Amino acid sequence: MKIAIVGGSGLIGRTLAEELKKRGDYLLLVSRNSENSKTKLPFYNEYFTWNYNSAELLQKKINSFDVVINLAGAPIGSKRWTKKYQKEIRNSRVVVTELISKAICDCKEKPKLFISSSAIGYYGNVKNDVLDENSKAGSDFLAKICAEWENASKIVEKENIKLAVIRTGVVLANEGGALKKMLLPFKLFVGGPLGSGKQWFPWIHIKDEIKSILFIIDNKDITGPVNLVAPNQITMNEFAKALGKVLNRPSIFKVPTFLLRIVVGKAAENIVASQKAKPAKLLNNGFMFNFKTIEDTLNDLLK
Secondary structure (H helix, E strand, O other): OEEEEEOOOOHHHHHHHHHHHHOOOEEEEEEOOHHHHHHHOOOOOEEEEOOOOOHHHHHHHHOOOOEEEEOOOOOOOOOOOOHHHHHHHHHHHHHHHHHHHHHHHHOOOOOOEEEEEEEHHHHOOOOOOEEOOOOOOOOOHHHHHHHHHHHHHHHHHHHOOEEEEEEEOEEEOOOOOHHHHHHHHHHOOOOOOEOOOOOEEOEEEHHHHHHHHHHHHHOOOOOEEEEEOOOOOEEHHHHHHHHHHHHOOOOOOOEOHHHHHHHHHHHHHHHOOOOEEOOHHHHHOOOOOOOOOHHHHHHHHHO
16 A cells, blocks of 8 residues: 655654555655655655645645555643644644645545544543543643644545544653653652552553554544553553562652643643543454553563
8 A cells, every 4th residue: 555654753653654664565754854764764665845834735745645644743741831832732733634634635546544643632631531432522722632633634524535533642662752751760769650640541552553553544444533542541650650560660759740830831731631541442343452451561661
């Protein structure tokens, strides 16, 4: 298949492209920094520099492709959420997705499948409620962004193009992301849960994240929102305890929410939000997770 990945130079995009290349798919990377990616990401067949400002330019490039995957979006947890950065978070998701959707619709030979990113943050902070793909959207900043983000992708359905929206949890990987940031305090014997520790922590192993996306590509019955999280969800306290055990370090030093707000500002809302999400659609369609428990995941990644 011919597959275009927009914003495919990040953690998920790099790993996904490598797996797609192994199975023989033809890959196009659409990125603002495609020229720099040629040496770093050799598994792509073709590179296209797109400044996220013209649907027409993208349309000409993705015409006749089978699948378009949208992974574009400014990082959520790496900067303080100033008003300026909140605008960047929104534009890099909502506005860019609107352009991609328009480009897909305008193709003469239209892609058969559009996979567009979202996040478990769609549900907001819901404490102990079990969340499947039919649960309603939340009302905080990130939840509202996710709702807009998803709505921007739905344009393609008017052209009878299959749409799958991947609501991804916290992806655990050695190469980057949340786990890498959490390791240092544990290695310094000052690790522990973030916030109260009672909040649900929606995680997924990077290998299952990629396997899920491949499953969606190959399964014609999966459409609409899909929760990409492990089947056995845990609290932040349980995650910290498991991480400490694998590293043979204590996990008793909590980082209170007020301190997170001082360090990262409004982004703390997202860090301590509670989402007990269930991958109902994947399970109902026969998907088999390789890593069902946090213990198996951390042992695989860290040992």
